[in-house]
Amino acid sequence: xxxxxxxxxSTLKLPVRSAVALEMMLSxxxxxxxxxxxxxxxxxxxxxxxxxxxxxxxxxxxxxFGHGFFVLISKSTLVDFQxxxxxxGSVTYTVESLRLPITWAGYATPPLVGAVLYxxxxxxxxxxxxTLVVLAMIxxxxxxxxxxxDPVSTITIAAILVVSLLVVALLCASSIGQRVPVxxxxxxxxxxxxxxxxxxxxxxxxxxxxxxxxxxxxxxxLPEFLWVLTWLAWTALCVLxxxxxxxxxxxxxxxxxxxxxxxxxx
Numbered sequence: 001x002x003x004x005x006x007x008x009x010s011t012l013k014l015p016v017r018s019a020v021a022l023e024m025m026l027s028x029x030x031x032x033x034x035x036x037x038x039x040x041x042x043x044x045x046x047x048x049x050x051x052x053x054x055x056x057x058x059x060x061x062x063x064x065f066g067h068g069f070f071v072l073i074s075k076s077t078l079v080d081f082q083x084x085x086x087x088x089g090s091v092t093y094t095v096e097s098l099r100l101p102i103t104w105a106g107y108a109t110p111p112l113v114g115a116v117l118y119x120x121x122x123x124x125x126x127x128x129x130x131t132l133v134v135l136a137m138i139x140x141x142x143x144x145x146x147x148x149x150d151p152v153s154t155i156t157i158a159a160i161l162v163v164s165l166l167v168v169a170l171l172c173a174s175s176i177g178q179r180v181p182v183x184x185x186x187x188x189x190x191x192x193x194x195x196x197x198x199x200x201x202x203x204x205x206x207x208x209x210x211x212x213x214x215x216x217x218x219x220x221x222l223p224e225f226l227w228v229l230t231w232l233a234w235t236a237l238c239v240l241x242x243x244x245x246x247x248x249x250x251x252x253x254x255x256x257x258x259x260x261x262x263x264x265x266x
Contacts, residue, residue: 027191055192056087066109067091070102081146083157095128111238116191121186132169
């Protein structure tokens with residue numbers, strides 16, 4: 001009988017599946033920790049507040065980008081795109097088309113972007129830097145092109161995000177990126193986007209407050225908690241696909257390591 005090939009082990013001396021799962025859970029834990037520490041009062045909140053706000057701005061940008069993108073490809077009209085210093089944001093538009101994709105896309109977009117960003121974080125050289133540069137270009141183009149009633153905070157926040165992405169891309173491409181795990185910054189950003197829907201569940205269900213779930217419940221037959229379940233299912237699907245692609249990619253690299261070429265002496 002033919003034997004099954006032995007499961008390759010990662011640099012952590014664990015099976016690839018276990019190592020990938022551990023890294024994804026660690027990224028999510030660090031993301032949650034940084035965000036929650038930034039919300040605390042006193043010296044801890046002051047120290048971690050800027051970092052927490054930075055991660056929140058990424059999630060908020062892509063949440064509002066999801067709304068705005070479907071506004072633009074529909075017959076509706078985008079009126080205002082806003083990012084605020086406290087990590088919140090908004091998109092204002094005139095309704096001239098079906099509202100379901102516009103409203104649902106808000107919490108669906110961050111996990112999708114996070115999945116791509118996480119998968120591209122692991123040692124892909126130019127592909128990783130290219131992804132970061134593309135994201136920076138998207139943030140810059142959207143901020144400059146989309147209408148803004150109060151542009152100061154939106155443009156400033158977007159500029160911080162663009163510069164930070166370009167700095168991480170440069171560090172990944174430099175010799176520093178070979179010695180320091182800079183890719184973990186990208187992983188934590190990606191984890192923040194992946195779990196955006198999960199972190200916001202209590203707000204979405206929350207006590208009569210206005211939300212995307214409440215808007216969908218008022219427009220269609222399904223109650224709020226079922227709309228929340230669709231976002232949770234979508235987030236779980238993004239996490240599962242990311243995990244699966246990461247495992248396949250790691251296995252291929254471990255089983256087929258790049259050959260080292262030796263320079264000939266003259």
